[in-house]
Amino acid sequence: MDSMLPPASELEELENVAVEVVLEAGRLIVDDRPADLGVAKTKSTATDIVTVMDQRAQDLLRKRLSAARPHDGFFGEEEGGAEARSSITWVVDPIDGTVNYLYGVPAYAVSVAAVVGDPRVPGAWEPVAGAVANPVTGELFHARRGGGARLQRGSDEPVTLALSEPPDLAQALIGTGFGYAADRRAWQASVLLEVIPHIRDIRRIGSAALDICGVAAGTLDGYYERGLNPWDMAAAWLVLTEAGGVFTGLDGEAPHSSMVLAAAPGLHSALDALLSDAVARVDLR
């Protein structure tokens, strides 16, 4: 996929565009958040709530991105996509952490990534620039391929992210998440039962994008989850790898909806081995 990589000046432009649009969409979802959020429709189960704001934020992102980069493709969580007429597709999650948004828990984010390849095919795409903004805390993570990852808090100067030496697995704080469908959640809970005796503790923050950025920023030591979609992971994946982290599927494979895991290089293989064993034990039952 390296042959598809845009030149450095274009990568910088893509990162700037991503930053601009996540900030604008972040303002929209906070400023226009109705006190009583109506449930617009449901997806896989009644727990999976898609709000009117989700669609509005995505429509805004689509409009801004197609004005700035008319030939790029668009692939978002909500309705309305576009095929690429350039090498770039924008993969967007207008609100990652929808349930937190609904309840007013300040852990949700707008996530926007420019990717090369086909984001619908695991292993056939990768992010080259992206940004993740938590509009409540003012945290903004952004990165471009080969250009490092940065965290900016409000109007503070951006800080370059660089992972430090991780603790041993037994002392590691690991994030994870759960899907919306009951059978998926039951499987995830069984895997968690196998994992939790071997780590320091678990966190379920409720936004995969913020979890993965959290590993890049050191507020989590690792993260894993089954069932992520490209828009949940695309921008945060790049923030993590540009900060020196490793982002894969199980057994070091390409990130896949069956499992993704994120950690510093010194922890990744131990977490991978623990998860492989846990998944094998649960799947054998």
Ligand code: IPD
């Ligand atoms: C969800 C969040 C959550 C994760 C789920 C995702 P959404 O995204 O990232 O943390 O556990 O798997 O679907 O639905 O809020 O955009």
